[in-house]
Amino acid sequence: xxxxxxxxxxxxxxxxxxxxxxxxxxCGDYAIIKAVRKALAEIGTDTKDVVFVSGIGCAARFPYYMxxxxxxxxxxxxxxxxxxxxxxxxxxxxxxxxxDGDGLSIGGNHTLHALxxxxxxxxxxxxxxxxxxTKGQYSPTSREGTRSPxxxxxxxxxxxxxxxxxxxxxxxxxxxxxDTDQKRLPDILKAAHAHKGTSFLEIFQNCIVYNDGAFxxxxxxxxxxxxxxxxxxxxxxxxxxxxxxxxxxxxxxxxLEVVPLGEGGVDESELLVHxxxxxxxxxxxxxxxxxxxxxxxxVLFCSPEESYEAAVYAQIEDxxxxxxxxxxxxxxxxxxxxxxxxR
Amino acid sequence: MENDRAMAEAALxxxxxxxxxxxxxxxxxxxxxxxxxxxxxxxxxxxTALAGNDLTTxxxxxxxxxxxxxxxxxxxxxxxNFGSRNVMTSGDLPDVLVCMNPAALKVNLSELREGxxxxxxxxxxxxxxxQKAGYxxxxxxxxxxxxxxxxxxxxxxxxxxxxxxxxVSKKEGLRAKNLWTLGxxxxxxxxxxxxxVEWLGTKFKKLPNIAAANIACLKAGHAFGETAELPDGAxxxxxxxxxxxxxxxxxxxxxEALAWGxxxxxxxxxxxxxxxxxxxxxxxxxxxxxxxxxxxDVVTFQAEDEIAAAGAxxxxxxxxxxxxxxxxxxxxxxxxxxxxxxxxxxxxLILINSQRAGPSTGMPTKTEQSDLYLAVYGxxxxxxLVVLAARSSAEAFDVAIEAxxxxxxxxxxxxxxxxxxxxxxAEPWRLPDVGTLEPFPVAFHTDAEGxxxxxxxxxxxxxxxxxxxxxxxxxxxxxxxxxYTTGNVSYDxxxxxxxxxxxxxxxxxxxxxxxxxxxxxxxxxxPLAVVGWGSTYGPISRAVERSRESGISVSHIHLRYLNPLxxxxxxxxxxxxxxLVPEMNMGQLTTVLRSRxxxxxxxxxxxxxxxxxxxxxxxxxxxxxxx
Numbered sequence: 001x002x003x004x005x006x007x008x009x010x011x012x013x014x015x016x017x018x019x020x021x022x023x024x025x026x027c028g029d030y031a032i033i034k035a036v037r038k039a040l041a042e043i044g045t046d047t048k049d050v051v052f053v054s055g056i057g058c059a060a061r062f063p064y065y066m067x068x069x070x071x072x073x074x075x076x077x078x079x080x081x082x083x084x085x086x087x088x089x090x091x092x093x094x095x096x097x098x099x100d101g102d103g104l105s106i107g108g109n110h111t112l113h114a115l116x117x118x119x120x121x122x123x124x125x126x127x128x129x130x131x132x133x134t135k136g137q138y139s140p141t142s143r144e145g146t147r148s149p150x151x152x153x154x155x156x157x158x159x160x161x162x163x164x165x166x167x168x169x170x171x172x173x174x175x176x177x178x179d180t181d182q183k184r185l186p187d188i189l190k191a192a193h194a195h196k197g198t199s200f201l202e203i204f205q206n207c208i209v210y211n212d213g214a215f216x217x218x219x220x221x222x223x224x225x226x227x228x229x230x231x232x233x234x235x236x237x238x239x240x241x242x243x244x245x246x247x248x249x250x251x252x253x254x255x256l257e258v259v260p261l262g263e264g265g266v267d268e269s270e271l272l273v274h275x276x277x278x279x280x281x282x283x284x285x286x287x288x289x290x291x292x293x294x295x296x297x298x299v300l301f302c303s304p305e306e307s308y309e310a311a312v313y314a315q316i317e318d319x320x321x322x323x324x325x326x327x328x329x330x331x332x333x334x335x336x337x338x339x340x341x342x343r
Numbered sequence: 344m345e346n347d348r349a350m351a352e353a354a355l356x357x358x359x360x361x362x363x364x365x366x367x368x369x370x371x372x373x374x375x376x377x378x379x380x381x382x383x384x385x386x387x388x389x390x391t392a393l394a395g396n397d398l399t400t401x402x403x404x405x406x407x408x409x410x411x412x413x414x415x416x417x418x419x420x421x422x423x424n425f426g427s428r429n430v431m432t433s434g435d436l437p438d439v440l441v442c443m444n445p446a447a448l449k450v451n452l453s454e455l456r457e458g459x460x461x462x463x464x465x466x467x468x469x470x471x472x473x474q475k476a477g478y479x480x481x482x483x484x485x486x487x488x489x490x491x492x493x494x495x496x497x498x499x500x501x502x503x504x505x506x507x508x509x510x511v512s513k514k515e516g517l518r519a520k521n522l523w524t525l526g527x528x529x530x531x532x533x534x535x536x537x538x539x540v541e542w543l544g545t546k547f548k549k550l551p552n553i554a555a556a557n558i559a560c561l562k563a564g565h566a567f568g569e570t571a572e573l574p575d576g577a578x579x580x581x582x583x584x585x586x587x588x589x590x591x592x593x594x595x596x597x598x599e600a601l602a603w604g605x606x607x608x609x610x611x612x613x614x615x616x617x618x619x620x621x622x623x624x625x626x627x628x629x630x631x632x633x634x635x636x637x638x639x640d641v642v643t644f645q646a647e648d649e650i651a652a653a654g655a656x657x658x659x660x661x662x663x664x665x666x667x668x669x670x671x672x673x674x675x676x677x678x679x680x681x682x683x684x685x686x687x688x689x690x691x692l693i694l695i696n697s698q699r700a701g702p703s704t705g706m707p708t709k710t711e712q713s714d715l716y717l718a719v720y721g722x723x724x725x726x727x728l729v730v731l732a733a734r735s736s737a738e739a740f741d742v743a744i745e746a747x748x749x750x751x752x753x754x755x756x757x758x759x760x761x762x763x764x765x766x767x768x769a770e771p772w773r774l775p776d777v778g779t780l781e782p783f784p785v786a787f788h789t790d791a792e793g794x795x796x797x798x799x800x801x802x803x804x805x806x807x808x809x810x811x812x813x814x815x816x817x818x819x820x821x822x823x824x825x826x827y828t829t830g831n832v833s834y835d836x837x838x839x840x841x842x843x844x845x846x847x848x849x850x851x852x853x854x855x856x857x858x859x860x861x862x863x864x865x866x867x868x869x870p871l872a873v874v875g876w877g878s879t880y881g882p883i884s885r886a887v888e889r890s891r892e893s894g895i896s897v898s899h900i901h902l903r904y905l906n907p908l909x910x911x912x913x914x915x916x917x918x919x920x921x922x923l924v925p926e927m928n929m930g931q932l933t934t935v936l937r938s939r940x941x942x943x944x945x946x947x948x949x950x951x952x953x954x955x956x957x958x959x960x961x962x963x964x965x966x967x968x969x970x
Binding site: 017019046047048049051053056063064066067068069070071072073074077080081082083084085086087088089091092109110112113312315316319320323325327328329331332333335336337338339340341342 | 389392393395538587588589590591592593594603606607610615617619636637638639640642644646647648650651652654655656657658659660661662663664666680681683684688773774775776777778810811812813814815816817818819820821822823831832
C-alpha cells in the first residue's frame with residue numbers, strides 16, 4: 001500500500017502574497033479581499049490552479065495581493081483575456097476582478113459577451129459608483145446629479161444597474177453582496193465558484209475617499225435588517241429585524257409590494273417564494289431599492305447551462321473522433337495535388 | 344507586357360484546330376458580383392495547375408456583396424497568369440478578357456492589351472444594361488473596339504439551350520452561364536474538364552439537378568469551341584507544362600498557407616493553437632480555414648471585437664498556449680493597446696495583418712502595404728516587437744512557422760504582414776515535408792528554486808514562460824512596470840530605464856538569430872538596388888530580370904525581416920549607388936531604411952489598390968539608371 005500524506009488544509013494566509021497592499025485605508029476592497037481569501041481557503045482549491053485576471057482601476061490591483069497566478073491587464077479587457085485563459089486551459093479556476101468603470105464602461109462589451117457566452121469565469125464587479133483611481137469622476141453607475149470633477153453641476157446621464165445588465169446579457173448566475181458583510185460574502189463567493197459558467201457578482205464597495213457612504217441607505221449595519229432582503233432559493237421573501245415584512249405581487253399586477261406579515265398583515269403563504277431559476281423574478285427583484293423597497297442581496301438568479309469552453313472542447317473532441325486527418329503533412333495533401341517527376 | 348509575342352491568326356475548321364504554342368497567357372474573367380467569376384477563376388486555376396502550368400492569380404472583387412446588378416461598381420474579376428515558364432505575377436495586361444455584361448467591359452477594357460481578345464455575352468448587351476454601364480451606344484457595334492479582337496456570343500441563350508433537359512428553372516439555368524464560358528475557355532487552352540466536373544458533382548451533391556445543369560453548360564461551352572464555326576480571329580492555344588522542381592504540388596492561397604503554417608508552427612513548438620479573431624475583410628478567411636481544423640488541436644474563437652480577439656489571444660498565451668490573432672488595418676489599429684500589454688508582459692503572441700487600402704475603412708477588398716509604420720512603430724511608448732512579411736502565397740507558410748519560432752523563443756509579439764493580394768492569390772506550391780522540419784519545442788519553466796518571473800535567459804534575454812497550474816510558481820504579471828529582478832511592480836526611475844533598454848535589446852538581438860540578407864538577383868554591389876518587401880516580390884523580380892536582360896545593372900533585395908532588420912543590411916545597401924523602393928504605400932520602407940542606415944533610398948509609391956505592373960517597376964529602374 002502506498003503511503004498517504006494528509007494534504008494540509010489551506011488558510012486565508014496561503015492566498016496572501018508578499019506585496020504591500022496599497023488601497024486607501026478604510027477602502028471596501030480590504031473587506032472584499034479578506035472574504036475572497038476566506039472563501040478560497042474554505043473551497044480548498046490549490047493556489048496553483050487559481051488565476052485572477054483584472055483590468056484597470058483600484059479593484060484591478062487585486063491580483064497582486066493574492067498568492068495565486070495573476071494577470072493585471074488593460075482597461076476593460078479582463079473578461080476577454082480571461083476567456084482566452086479558459087480556452088487555453090479549461091482546468092484553471094479563473095476569476096475576473098473589475099469595477100463599475102472597468103467592467104461596465106470601457107469594458108462593457110466584453111462583460112456582455114462573457115456573460116452571454118457563459119464562459120466559466122467568476123466575475124467580481126466592485127461597484128463604488130465612482131472612478132477612484134483617476135480621482136473621482138462620475139461612473140456609469142453614479143446616480144443622476146452626481147457632482148464630480150467632470151460634472152461640477154451634477155451628472156445628467158442615467159445610471160446603469162450592473163445586476164440588471166447582467167441579467168439582460170443572459171448571465172446564468174447573478175448575485176449581489178455588500179463589501180463589509182463578512183458573514184454572507186464568503187458564502188456567496190463560494191456559490192459563485194460552484195456555478196459552472198459565468199458567475200456575476202456585484203459587490204457594493206464603499207470608496208472612502210471619493211464616494212463615502214454611497215450605499216449607506218442599505219449597507220449600514222444598523223439599517224441593514226430593514227433595508228436589505230437576503231434571497232434564498234425556495235424560501236418566502238421576508239425581511240425586517242422582526243421578520244415582519246414580506247414581498248408579494250400586488251394583486252392584478254406584475255409589480256412587487258411590501259406587505260406586513262402576521263397579525264393585521266398578510267399570511268406568509270401569500271408571499272412570493274424566491275425561485276433562483278426564474279429570470280423575470282430576478283429582474284423585478286433587482287429593480288428594488290430603498291427607501292420604498294429593500295435591496296435584494298444574495299443569489300438573484302442561478303440556472304446552469306453548459307459553459308462555453310466545455311461546448312468548444314466538445315466540438316473539438318467530436319471533430320477528432322470523426323477526423324480522418326493524420327498529421328499536418330496529410331492536411332497539406334488534402335484536395336487536388338499533382339506530382340512533378342524528375343526529368 | 345507579360346506576353347509580347349505576336350499571335351498568328353488562324354482560321355478554324357471543324358476538323359482540325361491548329362493550336363499555337365504560347366509561353367504564357369493572362370486571362371481576366373469579369374462579370375457581375377452574382378455571375379460567379381471568383382468560382383470560375385478558381386476552377387480554371389485548379390485545372391491549369393493540374394495541367395502543369397505555373398500560375399499566379401489575382402481575384403479582384405468589390406466590397407459590396409451584391410451591388411445592384413449591371414452596375415460598374417458591382418463588377419467582380421479574376422485574373423490568372425499561367426505559363427510554361429516561371430510565373431511571378433498575375434500579369435500586367437490580360438490577353439483575354441471575358442465580359443459577362445457591359446459593365447464588366449466598361450471597367451476592365453483599359454487593362455486589356457492592344458490586340459487582345461474580348462469574349463462577350465451578347466445576351467446581356469441590352470439597352471438597359473448598356474445604360475447601367477454608362478454606354479451611350481453599343482460598343483460592339485460602334486467601332487470603339489476595333490483595336491481588339493471580339494468573340495461576341497449569346498452565351499445567355501446558349502446556356503439556356505444547354506440546360507433545357509435539366510430540371511432547373513430559367514433563373515437557375517442562367518446562373519450556369521459562367522460554367523458555359525469556362526468550358527469555352529477550357530477548349531481554347533486545351534484544358535480537360537474532368538476536374539471541374541468532379542468538383543461540381545461534389546459541391547452540388549445535395550442538388551443533383553443544379554450539378555447536372557452546371558456540368559451540361561461546362562460541356563456545352565467546350566463543345567461549342569470544338570464544333571462551332573468561330574469567327575475569324577478566335578484562337579486556340581497550347582501552353583506546355585512548366586518546368587517545376589520535382590515533387591508533390593498543390594495550389595495554395597496566402598490565407599491557406601498562413602493558416603496551415605500556424606498549425607505546423609504550433610506543432611513544432613509543441614503548443615496548442617488558440618486563434619482568436621473578429622470578422623474583417625480580407626482577414627476573415629484565416630479564421631474560416633482554422634475553424635475547420637479542430638481535429639488538429641486548434642481552438643478558434645470569434646471574439647466580440649478586435650480588442651477582445653487580441654486580449655483572448657494574450658490570455659491564451661498567458662495560460663501556456665500559442666495565442667494568435669488576425670485582422671486587417673482598421674482592426675489592427677484597435678489591437679495596438681493589447682500589443683503593448685503583450686510586449687511588457689513578455690508573452691508570445693502572433694498578429695497577422697492582411698493589409699488593405701486605407702486609411703480608415705478605405706477600400707476593403709483592395710490591396711495595399713500601408714501598415715508598415717503601424718507594425719514597426721504604431722504603439723504608445725517604446726514598444727518594440729518583431730515584424731515579418733510574406734512575399735508570396737506559398738512563402739506565407741514558412742513565414743508563419745518562423746513567426747511561431749521567434750514569438751516563443753523570445754517571448755514577444757510578432758506581427759506578420761500579409762496583404763489582400765497574398766491572402767487571395769493562388770499559386771502552385773511544392774509541398775514541404777513538415778515531418779522533416781526542425782522542431783523548436785517550448786520548455787515551460789517548472790523549477791521553483793530561485794524563481795523570478797522576469798529572470799532572463801542570458802543569450803536571448805527572454806523571460807521564462809510558466810504555465811498557470813505549475814505548483815510553487817504562483818506569480819503576478821501585468822501592464823505596470825516591473826522590477827528587473829523580482830518582477831514586482833516598480834516605479835523606480837532607473838529600473839524603468841533598464842527595463843526599457845532590455846526590452847529594446849531583446850528584439851535587437853534577434854538580428855543575430857535570423858539569416859543575413861541575401862541578394863535575390865544581380866550583383867551584391869553596384870549602381871542600383873531595388874529593395875522590396877511583401878507581395879511586390881513577383882513584379883520586382885520580373886522587372887529586375889527583364890531590366891538585366893536589357894543590359895541594365897540592377898539588383899533585387901527582398902526583405903522578410905522588417906524588425907529587426909537583417910544584421911548585414913546596412914553594409915549591403917551601402918554597396919549600391921542608388922536604392923529604389925517600390926511599395927504599395929507612399930514610402931514607408933523608404934523612411935525606415937533612410938532613418939536606420941542614412942541611405943538615399945528613393946520611393947516608387949503606388950496606392951491604386953492593385954499590384955504593381957512589371958512595366959511600372961521597369962520604368963522606374965530605367966529612369967534611375969539613366970540619371
